[in-house]
Amino acid sequence: MPTLKQIAKDLNISVSTVSRILNGKGKESRISDATVTSVLKYAQEVGYSPNLIAKGLQASQTFTIGLMVPDIANPFFATMAKNIEKWASREQYSIILIDSDENVETEKIQVLNMISRKVDGIIVAPVGDSFQHFTKIVKQKVPLIFIDRYFTNSTIPYITSDNYQGSYDAAQELIARGHTRICLISGSSANELVQERTQGYIDSLKNSDIEVCEELMVGNSFSIQNGFESTKNVLQLKNPPTAIFAMNNLIGFGVLKAVKELGLKIPQAVSLIIFDNHPYLSLLNPSISTVKQNSEKIGEMAVKAILKEINQDFDITSMRIPTEIILRESIRKLPS
Amino acid sequence: MPTLKQIAKDLNISVSTVSRILNGKGKESRISDATVTSVLKYAQEVGYSPNLIAKGLQASQTFTIGLMVPDIANPFFATMAKNIEKWASREQYSIILIDSDENVETEKIQVLNMISRKVDGIIVAPVGDSFQHFTKIVKQKVPLIFIDRYFTNSTIPYITSDNYQGSYDAAQELIARGHTRICLISGSSANELVQERTQGYIDSLKNSDIEVCEELMVGNSFSIQNGFESTKNVLQLKNPPTAIFAMNNLIGFGVLKAVKELGLKIPQAVSLIIFDNHPYLSLLNPSISTVKQNSEKIGEMAVKAILKEINQDFDITSMRIPTEIILRESIRKLPS
């Protein structure tokens, strides 16, 4: 495998000259045209490709970004990853992908791994309810940015959806169609993202003078299981909800599974809106209304922010990307 | 950021001693217990983490695997990626993720990038119909393995589903329920994977003494668009098919979209089976029968094969992982 040294030896010139030429600094280093062309030609011939590892060691910049997500098989994160890779590769950065598998311990270990691998920056969708193990990264001066989930009481910047507004809007859609008993099936309440989505729901009800009912706020994890069981429970109340708001795609899937298993019809038996869109939701019968997160944009913005910080511009601001309501057939208009 | 050199300096010992101790070679290098403990303690204190870039340069092994897929947002590849990451990280390998975006030019460029990054091995689901640009990798002695799509006329090993059998089985399920006019909507025919799935379909019909009808073999790409248009076309034939076999998940999605748009009912108007499973297909009304690929297993096997080759065991054999028929409600039993 050809190296600078090898080329230099073969052509009987010095390594520095070869290096300069291959970095396009021939002119400014006053290398003669003859030498330049001969080196370029020879490099082409032997198929020289620079050793980015050596370059990284020397420059202490690896052109590598660490990306850690809780579950790359979740289309929400997969879409985000696709866009992160896309925007990063445009700037010659490559992505080191880590799947933390919703496991905080894995997350802690892989944080160290990324530091060891000298990534230039880290983008992570954290899984836990604390961020102590990330402060290590910040101390090492490695740029870090959160996506999706975040911690407002840390100084680590984040790019996420406008969870409050998305939730607020979702509830408003239901309210606009006469629903007042709206069940919220949510994730772990220690999570700030959950808190904001919950607050959006609560404020939406309050602003419409609808009583916020504790028995309709259920669930404790972003899982199919939770959506499934919570739905079964809540539909058995004496006074069941007329609509369900599922706080993410996994919960939403659980709701759909439960409704199907109970042999009920959406939206006749119960209306539904899900936070997170998914292509298949438009094919269901009925098609399902959603709060669509702009995961493409989140990915793009995360890359731009991290590159900004890598380039020593520390003027990073956290962002909330607007969501979009996609109305389909799953919301019934109640008779007034 | 602490380095071996820094630790050595701080403790007034040599770099080599520190290196040995931190690599657990204290005993065999007859380092005194006192020195060992003091180094370990100090390293812990300053939070030393080895520079894997430097290590990689020295050892010319980066503990990195390049993974290139056509579309990480496609759940089939995302699931595969999840498992590849999982099995790789167990052996301390990290994944460099590349999304070729179904683009051969990107693929060519990124192949060079991976070589420059000195990955220890490359796993790729190729997008094109030729593999010339991959021979470069092989020449550089970088272990390479294909997943999903492949080229039987190259010596590059591959791990894929048993496409022929899966297709054969799918057609048999339809035939067993009385279908004889079965439409196959397929991908680009230059692709070997497509050829095998097609052959499975053809042989399945022939072995059941059913005429193979050219007008029922349509489509030319793995895309929603293709599934959508082909479905519309084929359902307008004078003698339309009673069943459709979609060759992958994107095509299948297009079929569902078309059927919905035409206001038709599955399986009354037409029966359907899709190559590739997806969680949501069980929630559709009716639920959709599929040929499930074991993408978890494919990912696992790909990692095991590439690690084998990295460890100089070149006895790699290509594999075809069995598929599984998942019968749901989308296939109608025709009256005989």
Next chain:
DNA sequence: CGTTTGTGCGAAGTCGTTTTAGCTAACAAT
């Protein structure tokens, strides 16, 4: 003719790690 200026390139250090090949001091054996 001596000095300056410009041209074209090379030597060597550096990044952080591993590893080979020793080196020194202490002690035992002869």
Next chain:
DNA sequence: ATTGTTAGCTAAAACGACTTCGCACAAACG
């Protein structure tokens, strides 16, 4: 008193690239 052994370390090279100096030679200038 000399030699041998062993414990406990160190020095230095190497991996491949970049970069700071600076050197040699030629031409131009005064």
